[in-house]
Amino acid sequence: MIVEDPDRFGLDLSSGGAESRRLNVLEFGAGTGLVSLAVAKLLDILPSFNHCEVSVVATDFYPSVLANLRSNIDTNFPPTHNQISSAHSITTHFLDWSSFSTTPRPDDLSCPFDIVFGADIIYEAQHAVWLRDCLKGLVRRPSDGAASPAAFHLVIPLRPTHTFESSTVESVFLKACDVDPNDDADLVIVSKESIVCDAHGDYTRGQGLDEDVEYVYYKIGWSNAQL
Template identity: 30%
Template structure:
């Protein structure tokens, strides 16, 4: 049964039976997947008319990662002045009841799971597929849909969890694609506690730079030296100013996928409310109550290292958007000098805000690390390379202009 033009029907009445997969056509399967994308992924995944797309174009579409999740400051919501009747008559108004129907969602999940199970047979290939590429396309789309259905974001914009109390803030999910992997990395965070005692504490919010860095890490781990050959089987990673823990939690999932099973990720911050929320987020992303990520209090100005920070030097340090005052760059230098292992790398992604009260700090990193590098003492930290990264549309606050990525290390 097919819907009126542009209006997919509920999954229970439109998805074809998979009992005899060989009797289905390739076009019918792609059409069914398109309808599910239109219902459950209206923003993040475009509808794809695969029967009208050439193989090279189809592959390029499939290899596109899903759009980055907005940091929450530029997210657009419908105007309160929109007419309710117009919304009901629109395609989105038609799909809204289907999208929120748990029976329909459960049916779609079961159908997709069965499709993956049936379509995964490689020898012989099911007769409904004209090529190995078409078979792989179905598997990839079905996997993407399963991720979306099991981790729902109904309209492409993260909203507060209705089951959470108001003082608990709201839970958000961030998804990052990996090349040649069907299942992306997904991190769930309690982001922006409404009941925090100090509402100005920046560590209670996920900022654009951390989202940008997570995407880069997942797209190209080797660019950052995140390989077993470079870091060994049991590296120690430290994040400075971890905030909500997005980068650390992303790395906690990324390393095992790269064959690095014994990684230890220490997410550090200073403010008590940030540490409490960080521990909560680590628990929310743990598997069977365990996680390679642990939270630790770290004061950049304190020379005393406690807890996991005093055990082993860091093979890699990561910090995103942590320079908010003229003295922060110097404090970062002193802290990184104490905890970075010989041969280790410090990745610093700085957000440049050319307008506003933080604009004066945009150039504070290079002078500090440059001046220290002129010292005659061996082993001083210095900037090994830097590059400018343009701001991504829809990610981060409006006052963010661009980013600078610094690779920092010691003289050989």
């Protein structure tokens, strides 16, 4: 989705403005790093980012996952060239969602982020709450005066085993239309889209039946931003 339509995710600034500022991209629960790696490679070839300083930070919690994540980054961007271009970089960082709002912020997470990604990261009832608290300290606010508003792009599968956990996203992040415009800025669901993907049967278990897998894509941003 990101590669097919970068503009949808704020990643194609060909209309202008990319040259005048730095773009900071963050991924929550990066795992293998697929999203961050794809974004970093994409930004390296998009002409609108040739002269724009770009930082991609892939985060996770588990030490073994972070070690594998760093290995995957080194494989795609060898250490001797770990700066993709002269002004582009991709790094990893430990991030504990549950304590982020109460602990000192490391340098790599001290700058406001323009674009945040999360893919399949809602597994517990508290995850959406912790993510919201992290986002409030990490997502660039409209008052910063950037050309385009910041956003959190969240895609989650609708698993029968995690129905309640998935529902917490919409209880934690209200819809933009339900927020009083006179209230202080808050993070809200700007848009919601259902995505159905064809998935072939699990041939490793001898099952060859096709079935659809449904995902939900949320775009979340500040309630007083013009998205």
